[in-house]
Amino acid sequence: MAEASETIIRRKLSHEVFDRLKAMITGGELAPGDAMPSERDLMDRFGVGRPAIREAMQALANMGLITISHGERARVRRLTARSIFQQVDLTANLLLSASPDSLEHLKQARRFFERGMVREAALRATPEDIARLRGTLDQQATAVDAPETFIAADIRFHTQIAAISGNPIFEAVSEAMLGWLRQYHREILRWKGKENLTLIEHAQILRHIERHEPDEAEAALVQHLDRSSVLYMHAG
Known part of the structure; x- marks a missing residue:
């Protein structure tokens, strides 16, 4: 042998x-x-x-x-948790650009992740957390004619929900996933040409978080993500 x-x-x-x-x-x-x-x-x-x-x-x-x-x-x-995820930004973006399936998988992962985060937020949110979310929503409302600013506020709103958990890894995961998705945002859907539907949905989510209603907050979030999912797609 x-x-x-x-x-x-x-x-x-x-x-x-x-x-x-x-x-x-x-x-x-x-x-x-x-x-x-x-x-x-x-x-x-x-x-x-x-x-x-x-x-x-x-x-x-x-x-x-x-x-x-x-x-x-x-x-x-x-x-930090944030710096660790930043190290995979390039690899993640290459994977997403090369594969439509990977983009769909990321959207599914975001949906699964944020359902847990919004429930946690509804259970733990303090008045300070609510004020922070409301401030971001107000900033977003003033940016309906500035797409880049509007989307940045959108990302901040969702990341702030994850931050309510008090776990920096959750916040970093949210920030990373939303950052990877951002380049695939193709349009901003307007409602009746005056008010963005996203603002209404965010307000509903915020209301349930403020009332400490995890089931209702989760349902509102799922509706929001399912509706907005089609806005993230490959070009062409």
């Missing part, structure tokens, strides 16, 4: 540098906000050339562990 291969694979220097730099960050030698050592210091410390350092630093940046700014020292990034 042939023995399994035990061939040792020689790793690239940049991979070794990456592992050591990552250990410096995860081990606490470098804290969020700290400047990374200079390229020269790292070259001397690890005994490698500049290309290996730069490749490792770029890999750290791609993972969201550090921020690289032109003309300044790279700095360790403070990780």
